[in-house]
Each structure stands twice: as structure tokens, then as C-alpha cells.
Amino acid sequence: MLEARLPQASILKKIVESVKDLVSQANFDCSDSGISFQAMDESNIALSSFLLRADGFDPYRCDRNLSLGIKFASLSKILKCAGNDDVVIIRYMDDADILSLVFESPNNERISEFDIKLLDIDSEYLSIPDQEFECKVKMSSSEFSRICRDLMTIGASVVIDATKEGVKFSATGDDGSGSVLLKQSGSIDNEGRGVVGTSVEMVEPVSLELSLKYLNNFTKAAPLSDSVAINMSNGIPVMFQFDVGDIGYIRYFLAPQIKDDD
Amino acid sequence: MLEARLPQASILKKIVESVKDLVSQANFDCSDSGISFQAMDESNIALSSFLLRADGFDPYRCDRNLSLGIKFASLSKILKCAGNDDVVIIRYMDDADILSLVFESPNNERISEFDIKLLDIDSEYLSIPDQEFECKVKMSSSEFSRICRDLMTIGASVVIDATKEGVKFSATGDDGSGSVLLKQSGSIDNEGRGVVGTSVEMVEPVSLELSLKYLNNFTKAAPLSDSVAINMSNGIPVMFQFDVGDIGYIRYFLAPQIKDDD
DNA sequence: CTACGGGGTG
DNA sequence: CACCCCGTAG
Numbered sequence: 321m322l323e324a325r326l327p328q329a330s331i332l333k334k335i336v337e338s339v340k341d342l343v344s345q346a347n348f349d350c351s352d353s354g355i356s357f358q359a360m361d362e363s364n365i366a367l368s369s370f371l372l373r374a375d376g377f378d379p380y381r382c383d384r385n386l387s388l389g390i391k392f393a394s395l396s397k398i399l400k401c402a403g404n405d406d407v408v409i410i411r412y413m414d415d416a417d418i419l420s421l422v423f424e425s426p427n428n429e430r431i432s433e434f435d436i437k438l439l440d441i442d443s444e445y446l447s448i449p450d451q452e453f454e455c456k457v458k459m460s461s462s463e464f465s466r467i468c469r470d471l472m473t474i475g476a477s478v479v480i481d482a483t484k485e486g487v488k489f490s491a492t493g494d495d496g497s498g499s500v501l502l503k504q505s506g507s508i509d510n511e512g513r514g515v516v517g518t519s520v521e522m523v524e525p526v527s528l529e530l531s532l533k534y535l536n537n538f539t540k541a542a543p544l545s546d547s548v549a550i551n552m553s554n555g556i557p558v559m560f561q562f563d564v565g566d567i568g569y570i571r572y573f574l575a576p577q578i579k580d581d582d
Numbered sequence: 583m584l585e586a587r588l589p590q591a592s593i594l595k596k597i598v599e600s601v602k603d604l605v606s607q608a609n610f611d612c613s614d615s616g617i618s619f620q621a622m623d624e625s626n627i628a629l630s631s632f633l634l635r636a637d638g639f640d641p642y643r644c645d646r647n648l649s650l651g652i653k654f655a656s657l658s659k660i661l662k663c664a665g666n667d668d669v670v671i672i673r674y675m676d677d678a679d680i681l682s683l684v685f686e687s688p689n690n691e692r693i694s695e696f697d698i699k700l701l702d703i704d705s706e707y708l709s710i711p712d713q714e715f716e717c718k719v720k721m722s723s724s725e726f727s728r729i730c731r732d733l734m735t736i737g738a739s740v741v742i743d744a745t746k747e748g749v750k751f752s753a754t755g756d757d758g759s760g761s762v763l764l765k766q767s768g769s770i771d772n773e774g775r776g777v778v779g780t781s782v783e784m785v786e787p788v789s790l791e792l793s794l795k796y797l798n799n800f801t802k803a804a805p806l807s808d809s810v811a812i813n814m815s816n817g818i819p820v821m822f823q824f825d826v827g828d829i830g831y832i833r834y835f836l837a838p839q840i841k842d843d844d
Numbered sequence: 845c846t847a848c849g850g851g852g853t854g
Numbered sequence: 855c856a857c858c859c860c861g862t863a864g
Contacts, residue, residue, distance in 0.1 A: 368820075394757035401732040401760060404855075418758065425799035429767045429780070434736070603847080724856085731848095798848095 376567025389439035638829025651701035
């Protein structure tokens, strides 16, 4: 069986909200190391993956490896029935065809239990090599959301140029063009404030063009983390990573478009 | 004639908003004891009734019994023209075919008067015996609203099980099932906060299945009262009562469905 | 025109 | 976490 107790329902709620527009269903893989999934979007362009380590739960018990097929629309509906501060207990009994979610209100006067039907999803698990990237940008996730939203009004794709000086986001459309340059700023997190600067770590400058439609889906994960890591190498899929506290992460991979260099 | 002065227009506004989706028109019965109405919904399934006692008005005068046919859509439009803090005066002149509503702003600088045409509605008045119920639940009205809204996403009907321990609301649908258990909690209204606990008073456990569509109409009355009383006996219509301060109430009756026990 | 759901603010 | 307002859908 699986039994995992997560003290903060809001974490699970945000994770599901951030992927449900991208992926309709996925297998949740549960093992003694934690819970994860990965899935391509409907058009097979973007890959979403997430991991919550076992030590993010208290307690966590998973007797054997499980692959639980979940429809995100159903899961999202059910999670809307949980308060942000509820404790959530995820439970699966061996060979059952349902997954149970139990929500306990902070004062314990309210206990809700929801059972969600499991699906049989044939998952071609795509293993992603743990590659090194030529360039790693770390920046404020809300700043990133803002830029993607703003540039979406200019054009359909964004060019990201990263150099030692900083990172530049540019878009071009019928009515004009625009760009935002973030200079590298040494001070990440001044005095415990939520202020996050921009850092660029690189062995090679990169320049990549990406679809803003997808990026604007990825930014739904911004509420999970103050910062986002953007890991790039020329010509291969970009990895966006939002850390979930120190207990896990959610990652998106998106292949760059062929750039129309003017 | 009838002349009734209600110091708070908001009360009348909320009452009308809470029934107008259920009932299109009704006879308002006025006597020296107060103003009331009762009406079945269009499909003759749910009964709505309300009462404002004469002492909730100041002053109140009603020379003889009246039955004034009102279309809720018209009344609702007119009441939208009143400020929440306006004083409202309800006035009917004998043998007139209109009812007058006068709104006075708190500072008395603005006086509005609206006349609404009366209808001739043949009302088969259904007298409801003042019965004893096997089980009386009292709980937070906003909690009740929340549960009905949440479970609506799971299924079309809810099963209410009340026992000495508390009350459980359950729903089942295509994607799974869910339930919310409220434990009986001693502390009602800690320290004047709007916190309302759950109490169950019973001579017999009950288990009833009800349409969530109707319940979600009833919960429109939640703004009138912090708490709702749910009075049940197995097999007969359930009564939901929202008190209007200490001057009246609004009640809904809904017959249980035949339960499909698995 | 009305009702319901989602997002933002206090 | 609760309440209010706005936008979208029926």
C-alpha cells in the first residue's frame, strides 16, 4: 500500500493547477523514494515532470512501486474541495482501482475523503538524461511570469539570449517588437526578503526561440517558488525548474523553434 | 391598508435574492402578525417559505388580512435600487392594484418610491404540519454552502447521514466519490467570532439523499444567517431553516430521493 | 439576462 | 482564509 501524509494541501493544489492545462492525464509513479510523474502535452511538444521526495511527507510509506493513472481534471476538482491549510493524506490500497485523498481541517472538526477512479494509461516513459547545460539562468519566477505575459501581447514566440552580462527576452510581432533585459544582479534574496535577483552561470552564450504559449502555461507553477531555473544549451530542449520548497520540484522541457534569424 | 417600515433594506434584498431563482412569483400574506409567503418551485419539488414577524418592523400596521401577488423578478429589480442601509417602507392602499416601496437613505437626503404591479395568483396554500423531526443538525451556513458546492463537482445528489458523532455528506459520480464529515463540536461561537460549530440533536439516526441542484439554490440564503438548521426525519421532506436575526426565518422543504443503496 | 466559476483584495 | 468583484457561459 501507499500512504503519504502531506501537511500542506496547498502544495499539491498548486502542482495540479500548474499542469492540468498542459496534460490531461498521467501516471503517478510512487516508490519508497517519493512520488513523481512525467507526461507530454497533447501535441507532444512540451514535457512536464514533477517529483516530491518521500521526506517531504510525514509519514511516508510505499511498500512497492506503483504506477497510478490519474485524470487531472478529476484530481483538480477534488483538490478544490481541500482547504489550503488542510492536511492531505494520499492512500492507495494494493490492487484497488481507486486512489483515496483524505483532507483534515486544521482544527480537525472536518474530515473529507475523496476517492478518484484510476485509469489504465500506457505510458511510454521517456527517460531524460541528466545532462549538463551550457547556460543556467536563475531569476524571480514572478518576473519571469510577467515577462512572458507582456511579450505574449507582442508576438507568439520569445528569443532568449543569455550572456555573461545578463539575459534578454525579445519578441517581434506585426505591430512592433519588444525586449526585456535583466542584468545579472549579485544580491539574491537581500535580508530574507522575497526579492530574487538574476544570476547567469555559463560556459557558452546561448540564443533560443521558444513558444510563448507554452511558456505561459509553465508560469502557472510560479506560485510554488520564488525563483525559476532556466537551463539551456543551444539546439536542445530548455528545462524550466520550479523548486517546491526543498522537498521536490516541477520541471518543464520545451524544444526551441528553428530561429528565423533576420 | 398595510404600512410596514423595515429599518434595514438589506434584509429584504437578501430574502428576495435567495428565493427568486427557485420561485417566480408568490402571494405575500400580510396580517397583523407579520408578512409571510410560501410557494412551490416551478417543478413542484421544493417548497420555500418565509416569515417576518410584525415586531421586526417599526412601525407595523396591517388593518386586515391581505394576499398580495408579487413577481419576484420585478421585486428583485426594484430592490436593487435600494441601498443596503436604506430604510424601506412597504405600503399597500386598500383595493389598489399596486404595492409601493419607499426607500429612504440613512441621511434622509434621498427618497425613492417604486410601485410594483400586483398579480392575481391562485394559491393553493399548502399547510405544513408543525412536525417534530427525528434529527436536528445545526451548522455554519457558509460551511454548508461550501460542502454543497464542492460535492456538486462530484455528483448530482448528496447523501446526508446524521449520527450522534456528527453529520456526513457524501456524493458519488463518474470520476469517483467524496464525503465530508463534520464532527459535533461543543463550542458554538467562540468569543463572539463568526465561528459556528456543528451540533446534532437526535432521537434516531437518519440517512437521506437530496438533490444538490436544489440545495445549491437554498444556500443562496446563507448570507442571511451564520447558521442553518437542517431538520430531518427518514422518508419525509427535510426542512432547512435560516433565521433572519430574531425577527423571522426563511425555510426550504425538499423531499428526499429514493436512495439507490448499493 | 441570469447564474456560476475564478481571481484579487483585505 | 474569507469576502467581494469581474468575466465568461448558459
